Amino acid sequence: MEDAETVDAHGRLVTPGLVDAHTHLVFGGWRQNELGIKLHGASYLEILAQGGGILSTVKATRSAGEETLYEKAKAALDEMLRLGVTTVEAKSGYGLDLETELKQLRVIQSLQKTHPMDIAATFLGAHAIPEEYREDREGYLRLLCEEMIPAVAEQKLATFCDVFCETGVFSVEESRRILETGKKYGLIPKIHADEIDAIGGSQLAAEVNAISAEHLIVCPPEGIEAMAKQGTVACCLPMTSFYLGSTFAPARDMIRAGVAVAMASDFNPGSCPSLNLQFVINLGALKYRLTPEEALTAVTLNAAASIGMADKVGSLEPGKQGDLVLWNAPDLDYICYRVGSNLAETVVKKGRLV
Ligand code: NIG
Ligand code: FE
Numbered sequence: 001m002e003d004a005e006t007v008d009a010h011g012r013l014v015t016p017g018l019v020d021a022h023t024h025l026v027f028g029g030w031r032q033n034e035l036g037i038k039l040h041g042a043s044y045l046e047i048l049a050q051g052g053g054i055l056s057t058v059k060a061t062r063s064a065g066e067e068t069l070y071e072k073a074k075a076a077l078d079e080m081l082r083l084g085v086t087t088v089e090a091k092s093g094y095g096l097d098l099e100t101e102l103k104q105l106r107v108i109q110s111l112q113k114t115h116p117m118d119i120a121a122t123f124l125g126a127h128a129i130p131e132e133y134r135e136d137r138e139g140y141l142r143l144l145c146e147e148m149i150p151a152v153a154e155q156k157l158a159t160f161c162d163v164f165c166e167t168g169v170f171s172v173e174e175s176r177r178i179l180e181t182g183k184k185y186g187l188i189p190k191i192h193a194d195e196i197d198a199i200g201g202s203q204l205a206a207e208v209n210a211i212s213a214e215h216l217i218v219c220p221p222e223g224i225e226a227m228a229k230q231g232t233v234a235c236c237l238p239m240t241s242f243y244l245g246s247t248f249a250p251a252r253d254m255i256r257a258g259v260a261v262a263m264a265s266d267f268n269p270g271s272c273p274s275l276n277l278q279f280v281i282n283l284g285a286l287k288y289r290l291t292p293e294e295a296l297t298a299v300t301l302n303a304a305a306s307i308g309m310a311d312k313v314g315s316l317e318p319g320k321q322g323d324l325v326l327w328n329a330p331d332l333d334y335i336c337y338r339v340g341s342n343l344a345e346t347v348v349k350k351g352r353l354v
Contacts (some may be wrong), residue, residue, distance in 0.1 A: 007353070013331055018086065020089065022235050026108060029060030058095065062095065070215045084323075084347055086313070087118040091122040091238075092158070093127030094127070101125050116322075117349070123160065126178045129170075148294065149181050165193050172200070202220070202223025207226070234260070282337075296332055327345060
């Protein structure tokens with residue numbers, strides 16, 4: 001190409017652009033006030049049960065204007081690009097009513113049109129039971145299945161449908177009902193599974209043929225086996241373990257069993273207020289004990305597979321998009337080993353410097 005720009009890599013490392021396959025990108029406010037509550041010993045689920053946690057972000061997101069949410073999410077995407085991320089998945093789930101869920105998804109849709117980042121959209125109306133339905137779970141389930149999912153599908157605002165399958169949030173039966181309804185409307189299932197309690201989320205992921213199960217901190221051997229058999233991608237989120245002070249997902253056991261392991265940030269205002277996928281790579285190596293090659297594959301090709309984009313992004317090969325990162329690093333070991341600096345030097349998206 002005549003107007004092409006040449007970049008000399010000076011012998012340094014070049015990788016595919018990173019793929020962040022699990023983020024809660026669009027939300028109002030932050031929750032720094034919960035840090036003190038946490039340090040006084042309250043658990044994540046206790047804070048949620050008291051109307052804080054996700055529900056406090058729901059209040060902030062409902063009251064935020066679409067433009068404000070757009071600007072805030074855009075700033076996050078800009079920061080991700082600077083860190084070497086060229087594709088993300090983004091979930092709704094802080095509206096928990098039809099109007100606000102659609103508002104969040106429209107923000108994602110606008111960003112898909114205006115931002116260089118590739119963005120896969122996920123409907124997560126089943127992120128919590130909103131306060132106004134606290135005494136009427138069935139009412140909220142019906143709202144999800146009879147109004148929200150059909151509207152999201154009809155307006156083509158999401159590719160995936162996700163559920164927070166967890167003690168005190170959505171049971172396995174409720175999650176199955178929501179994901180099966182999503183499937184009827186053409187939405188591909190994803191599940192927040194085995195994050196805090198192993199109530200059967202990873203097995204359900206395999207049963208409904210979800211493209212991925214996410215979190216999996218306490219994933220039991222039966223869950224690993226079921227995912228291996230079904231080809232479900234395990235999307236592990238080590239910064240969330242770090243931030244919640246919990247154990248780390250059994251990623252080595254998954255790899256041994258033949259499960260494709262992806263890693264993502266889980267960027268959200270509660271359990272992981274960081275979007276730094278480079279730190280995810282560090283934790284993958286140090287806590288999951290992944291090899292540098294496994295850690296890179298987890299945030300590139302396997303992450304792309306977990307959002308159905310492995311035909312376009314996630315590796316450098318003919319026919320795929322020219323998404324790549326030139327690192328201020330001599331080799332892969334170095335980016336697993338150095339912690340806390342931004343080592344992405346030059347980021348190329350669809351063949352263009354960004
Ligand atoms: O993936 N687990 C559920 N959802 C998010 C947390 C959302 C929040 O705390 O605001 C997660 O960790
Ligand atoms: Fe999440």
